[in-house]
Amino acid sequence: MDEQPRLMHSHGVGMAGHPGLAQHMDGTGGTDGEGRKQDIGDILQQIMTITDQSLDEAQARKHALNCHRMKPALFSVLCEIKEKTVLSIRGAQEEEPPDPQLMRLDNMLLAEGVSGPEKGGGSAAAAAAAAAAGGVGADNSAEHSDYRAKLSQIRQIYHTELEKYEQACNEFTTHVMNLLREQSRTRPISPKEIERMVGIIHRKFSSIQMQLKQSTCEAVMILRSRFLDARRKRRNFNKQATEILNEYFYSHLSNPYPSEEAKEELAKKCSITVAQVSNWFGNKRIRYKKNIGKFQEEANMYAARTAVSATSVSAHGSQANSPSTPNSAGSAGSFNMSNSGDLFMSVQSLNGDSYQGAQVDTLRHVISQTGGYSDSLAVNQMYSPQGINANGGWQDAPTPSSVTSPTEGPGSVHSDTSN
DNA sequence: AAAAATGATTCGGT
DNA sequence: ACCGAATCATTTTT
Numbered sequence: 534m535d536e537q538p539r540l541m542h543s544h545g546v547g548m549a550g551h552p553g554l555a556q557h558m559d560g561t562g563g564t565d566g567e568g569r570k571q572d573i574g575d576i577l578q579q580i581m582t583i584t585d586q587s588l589d590e591a592q593a594r595k596h597a598l599n600c601h602r603m604k605p606a607l608f609s610v611l612c613e614i615k616e617k618t619v620l621s622i623r624g625a626q627e628e629e630p631p632d633p634q635l636m637r638l639d640n641m642l643l644a645e646g647v648s649g650p651e652k653g654g655g656s657a658a659a660a661a662a663a664a665a666a667g668g669v670g671a672d673n674s675a676e677h678s679d680y681r682a683k684l685s686q687i688r689q690i691y692h693t694e695l696e697k698y699e700q701a702c703n704e705f706t707t708h709v710m711n712l713l714r715e716q717s718r719t720r721p722i723s724p725k726e727i728e729r730m731v732g733i734i735h736r737k738f739s740s741i742q743m744q745l746k747q748s749t750c751e752a753v754m755i756l757r758s759r760f761l762d763a764r765r766k767r768r769n770f771n772k773q774a775t776e777i778l779n780e781y782f783y784s785h786l787s788n789p790y791p792s793e794e795a796k797e798e799l800a801k802k803c804s805i806t807v808a809q810v811s812n813w814f815g816n817k818r819i820r821y822k823k824n825i826g827k828f829q830e831e832a833n834m835y836a837a838r839t840a841v842s843a844t845s846v847s848a849h850g851s852q853a854n855s856p857s858t859p860n861s862a863g864s865a866g867s868f869n870m871s872n873s874g875d876l877f878m879s880v881q882s883l884n885g886d887s888y889q890g891a892q893v894d895t896l897r898h899v900i901s902q903t904g905g906y907s908d909s910l911a912v913n914q915m916y917s918p919q920g921i922n923a924n925g926g927w928q929d930a931p932t933p934s935s936v937t938s939p940t941e942g943p944g945s946v947h948s949d950t951s952n
Numbered sequence: 953a954a955a956a957a958t959g960a961t962t963c964g965g966t
Numbered sequence: 967a968c969c970g971a972a973t974c975a976t977t978t979t980t
Contacts, residue, residue, distance in 0.1 A: 767958075767959050767960070768959085769957090769958065769959075770958090770959080808960095809959080809960085812959060812960060812961090813958095813959075815960095816958070816959070816960085820957095820958090
């Protein structure tokens, strides 16, 4: 623009280019003499053509303008006009509500640990804790570390991008502010206006920032769905865990709702989480109820197993009563456990205490042997679901005093007396 | 490869 | 907050 030919050197062309301002100045300055008027017009002309001049020439003219005797007066008038317009503009668009979407993104990034403080130590500690949680957790923690690696990668990209963004924003703001400050010597620019300009710049940049946050959130969500959605990486519980859970289930068949404490203990024994125990029992209950016949064998096995272990503990190997009454409606004759409280207690203590550590295997071995025996003893009918009422719901939990009450079916296995 | 089993999630109800 | 039910997505079995 500097090398443009300076066509606007003469009066007439300049006035034609800016008729409004020229008329305005003409009107105000009309009372003065012709010379004054000519002066103002000249000054205006110089101001208006200042950008069309080459740099050196512009600087020279700028300096000349600055030293002109009329400059302060004209400048103050311009400042006054400017002040009014700026104020009206500011009044028109004042409030700046915090973007809810941006806040949402911020919150999510903070929750995911992407933004906020770098928590390298924290995640390392978490990894160590997960690794120390148990043998089963090894696989899990490997996945988690993978997840964490990807997450930190995302976080790093996010931070570098954010840094770049801030740097660019600051740079640009500084440039603009310098420019405006420089121009404020020849152009009426109030500090407020500079401030407003900075605000505009920041808004523009923050829309870019939001895009960055948006895409980061997306990446995190994808990563999350791929690595943390347990349904995608489901692992069956190991055999021992399943057996422990099944034993609890079938030995509390009349009320298979483990308390919070019981859940915690089961979780510890199975080295799974409490939530997983809850899931398991939820699934088990619904599936058992849905198709009792399918679980009959399993029920018999675990019941027999419990009974056998109980009898073996009490040194009383009588199975003679088992095939006695396969007929009686509903509650088939099962182990006559309910009439011997001490024996039941021994069963409970066995389940509760010794199923941990190395003894499990030997005990399980014995159990599986005897279980095979009792299974071959055709005890198919011996474990009918007396815990389920006609509606399909579970029987109400028996009151503790009803242990010896005759209203209960003989085979009902109570969950009370244990923890 | 199809079917069954299984752990997890979602939704509505209480 | 918990449960039942339906459902999903994967694993295991057939």
